[in-house]
Amino acid sequence: MNAVIELAGVTKAYPGGVTAVRSVDLTVAYGELVAIVGPSGSGKSTMLHLIGTLDRPTQGTVRIDGHDVATLTDRQLSGLRATRIGFVFQQFHLAPGRTALANVADGLLYSGVRRKEREWRAEAALVRVGLGDRLDHRPHQLSGGERQRVAIARAVAGDPAVLLADEPTGNLDSVSGAGVVELLLSLHSSGTTVLIITHDREIAAALPRQVPMHDGRVV
């Protein structure tokens, strides 16, 4: 078992007849860096939700870190997300008014780690993404690129099996975007499994493996 993500014949249909993902097979091994790339409406976001265990497939099986999502309760899925999956969103989703350190530490709130340990790990994660000198800055005092770095620090602070990044450069200018991609590459080279979802072919081209999607299928 060396696949962190295993999708077999996965279909996701929404009530009302929209089928966002059609019989997709996808296997991602530990340590890989993969881009799911496609235009809007191609089913990328649904893929993120399925892989992130935020949603369940209509058909097929999704295995994350060896767990069949269909067999887990909502509580168990929450536990899986807390400890094995790290999310990075296009909109950063940082708590306003909370310091970078607090934002990252709060990411570990649901993983059962003690407060001191959370702060210690948060600081280490922020140092890792190059924000060791911004620990006490609040989101509004940070640039867009720095905010996304805080979000990435939050995602990797718990040392997840896989880092899911949904359009991580979508809200950034090209320079900051390139910096964020570089950070994800360096995290990958130090062993983290990274899955980036993007519509940007240029970014995808810089990554070792691309999974192009169109109309809900992997093409």
Add this chain to the structure above:
Amino acid sequence: MNRLGFRDLVNLAAYGLHARPMRAVLSALGIAIGIAAMTAVVGISSSSRADLDRELAALGTNLLTVTPGQTMFGKEATLPDTSVPMIKRIGPVQSATATGLVPSTSVYRTDRIPAGETGGLALLAARSDLLGTVGGTLARGTWLVPKYPTVVLGATAARRLGNVPSVYIAGRWWTVSGVLAPVPLAPELDQSVLVGWDAATSYLGFDGHPTTVYTRSADAFVEAVRGVLARTANPSSPDEVKVSKPSDALAARQATNAAFTALLLGLGAVALLVGGIGVANTMVISVLERRAEIGLRRSLGATRGQIRIQFVAESLLLSLLGGAAGVLLGYLVTGLYAVTQKWPTVVPLWALAGGVGATLVIGGVAGLYPAVRAARLAPTEALAA
């Protein structure tokens, strides 16, 4: 699964409120007003009660009064002249004294007042030991000199007659020797003009029948004495005697205030209910606004239960803040009012604990529905917001 620690939960709740401080303050204010109203109502009524208890303790609850009732045929009865010495012979009785109404005789300021303008003041013949038994004191001047035509004015009578050196009764000037302070246990004395027993007999044709007998007994035997008073005062027709305990009347006046207190308490409860609805409203809006936060927390691994308890905790904290402020405010209002009334400030512990307890219940109930909605939100839907 991992449970949130208490401190983490408090931090989460505080974070939610801290993000929108103005809204938190306003909705907590609703609760605060309700709790303050209820605390103040209970506090003021308890303080007044404490004041009465203090007053009664000072006045004593062992005073009994004996007055003539009516005969079988509906005529005014009289008490026998011997009733005072008879009552004094009852074992536990400590003292007994009497006043007698001097009938159809009025008191005037001067000799120029028309006879019809009586002023509504009773003229009473008083035994010289009256004050000691009823617990009265002189506001100024001296007590009656027996046999001489002097008067002592009750507090209300003095106010009506004004500061006069003498009054005009039955064609004669009577010197005012003193004025009584109000007598709480014998308020009828306040509206009376008192003359000496012997002076009344010799100058006013007083018949010597006592119309009110006042008696004090040892505290433990008050009820026993009460049981035998009528038969002792008038052995031949005990049915024509009324016995009462003035301290009971004072306490009863307090009891009628209780109905008013209940009404105010009800109003406070309505304010509290409105405050609770305000909190529920705030929480519902908060959940709608914070869908993205809920989605993020779910993606960070929060279970439904953890989302639910976060919002319940926030609602509890919100109402608890309001409740604490309300209890404090209610206490201050009580204290302020009690000071102006010269009462002791008493807010019973159960009212304080009840106030805080009520806010916890309200916070829990008000927060439950929004919290359940927040927890039911699908993570993907929350993130899409």
